[in-house]
Amino acid sequence: MDAIPGRHPAPAAALGTEGPPLLRAEALTRRFGAATVLDGLDLEIRHGEFFALLGGSGSGKSTLLRLIAGFDAPDSGRLLLEGRDLAGLPPQHRPVNMMFQAYALFPHLSVFDNVAYGLRREGVRGAALARRVDEALALVGLEGLARRRPHALSGGQRQRVALARSLVKRPRLLLLDEPLGALDAGLRERTGFELRALQRRLAEAQGTAFVMVTHDQEEALSLADRVGVMQGGRLVQVDTPEALYERPATRFVAGFLGGANLLEGHVAGGLLRCAGGLALRLAGAPPPEGAPLTVALRPERIRLAAEAAAPAPGMATEPNAAAGTVREVAYRGAGSTVLVGLPGGASLRVALGPAEPPPPRGAAIRLRWPDSANVPLAD
Numbered sequence: 001m002d003a004i005p006g007r008h009p010a011p012a013a014a015l016g017t018e019g020p021p022l023l024r025a026e027a028l029t030r031r032f033g034a035a036t037v038l039d040g041l042d043l044e045i046r047h048g049e050f051f052a053l054l055g056g057s058g059s060g061k062s063t064l065l066r067l068i069a070g071f072d073a074p075d076s077g078r079l080l081l082e083g084r085d086l087a088g089l090p091p092q093h094r095p096v097n098m099m100f101q102a103y104a105l106f107p108h109l110s111v112f113d114n115v116a117y118g119l120r121r122e123g124v125r126g127a128a129l130a131r132r133v134d135e136a137l138a139l140v141g142l143e144g145l146a147r148r149r150p151h152a153l154s155g156g157q158r159q160r161v162a163l164a165r166s167l168v169k170r171p172r173l174l175l176l177d178e179p180l181g182a183l184d185a186g187l188r189e190r191t192g193f194e195l196r197a198l199q200r201r202l203a204e205a206q207g208t209a210f211v212m213v214t215h216d217q218e219e220a221l222s223l224a225d226r227v228g229v230m231q232g233g234r235l236v237q238v239d240t241p242e243a244l245y246e247r248p249a250t251r252f253v254a255g256f257l258g259g260a261n262l263l264e265g266h267v268a269g270g271l272l273r274c275a276g277g278l279a280l281r282l283a284g285a286p287p288p289e290g291a292p293l294t295v296a297l298r299p300e301r302i303r304l305a306a307e308a309a310a311p312a313p314g315m316a317t318e319p320n321a322a323a324g325t326v327r328e329v330a331y332r333g334a335g336s337t338v339l340v341g342l343p344g345g346a347s348l349r350v351a352l353g354p355a356e357p358p359p360p361r362g363a364a365i366r367l368r369w370p371d372s373a374n375v376p377l378a379d
């Protein structure tokens with residue numbers, strides 16, 4: 001994947017990077033029987049940010065959301081919202097709301113009454129109620145559909161009713177568990193853009209932050225200001241999408257985000273020497289001699305070299321270059337992925353753009369990449 005097009009990070013002030021965070025989780029731990037599902041997790045959510053919790057199945061994402069919403073309590077650790085300890089505070093008294101999937105709408109109630117439900121339970125009535133519901137429906141672009149029943153709406157419209165219902169109480173923090181999960185591909189992208197725009201409006205108007213759970217890396221990278229990658233009940237890296245993608249900290253993150261090539265070796269003569277005669281030069285100061293090291297190398301940072309196929313004498317040890325044979329070519333629509341077999345049996349995935357015709361299977365090719373493409377990993 002290329003750098004994310006059209007991303008304009010929100011200014012620091014709007015994102016509340018100064019001052020205390022909106023939400024702080026301190027050493028949050030949750031066990032179910034013998035299983036530790038959240039393992040001393042620390043996290044800060046800033047005012048007005050769109051934060052994505054990204055992780056595989058069972059990594060503890062939903063459990064964390066449930067603790068923040070107040071549907072479940074931690075075994076140890078604390079949750080502070082604007083400095084206030086949330087322990088013992090029931091869900092309806094937290095300035096936090098959870099958006100449920102559209103199938104949780106009441107089928108016998110109109111759109112208006114579905115959205116009004118929570119406010120009515122709080123005793124809001126009459127003109128004040130109508131104003132708040134209209135405002136929430138306008139936020140999600142459903143002004144004209146207040147009288148409809150959910151069955152007379154499209155999937156995307158139902159999703160927006162669910163959103164309006166969770167926004168009507170003007171939460172400081174909105175929690176979204178796989179909000180796009182039930183939608184098909186086309187609707188997913190459109191709804192994603194809408195969600196991003198809506199969050200920006202709410203952030204400007206009232207500093208609302210979104211925390212979205214997803215197992216879809218593209219969704220997390222394209223929507224969020226910051227992404228936290230969860231593994232085994234811990235956050236293994238929290239960063240902007242760009243930093244996470246360009247500088248993954250661990251093998252897990254590198255593999256989870258876009259399938260980087262992982263190259264292992266030992267440092268000798270200032271270069272990382274890997275199997276098959278591959279030598280890598282790292283940007284910056286060379287690592288200590290003899291150290292074992294793993295490097296992530298993104299498929300799209302590798303280029304086909306223009307030279308003739310046969311390597312010149314001594315070329316095998318040229319850093320950041322490899323000679324190999326095309327094993328497979330996968331057409332991806334906006335380009336292709338080429339699997340290149342290297343001497344010694346290793347292989348590299350190489351991503352080519354739409355303007356680069358892939359070499360045929362079996363072709364002998366040479367590859368090159370810049371020092372900055374070699375990203376050393378912590379483990």
Ligand SMILES: Nc1ncnc2c1ncn2[C@@H]1O[C@H](COP(=O)(O)OP(=O)(O)OP(=O)(O)O)[C@@H](O)[C@H]1O
Pocket residue numbers: 032037055056057058059060061062063064215
């Ligand atoms: N109430 C519970 N009792 C027992 N085990 C639970 C309970 N809730 C969650 N778990 C377990 O905790 C682990 C984490 O669950 P959680 O739903 O937080 O994961 P997740 O990252 O949201 O996964 P998914 O993407 O599959 O929803 C899972 O192994 C799950 O089976």
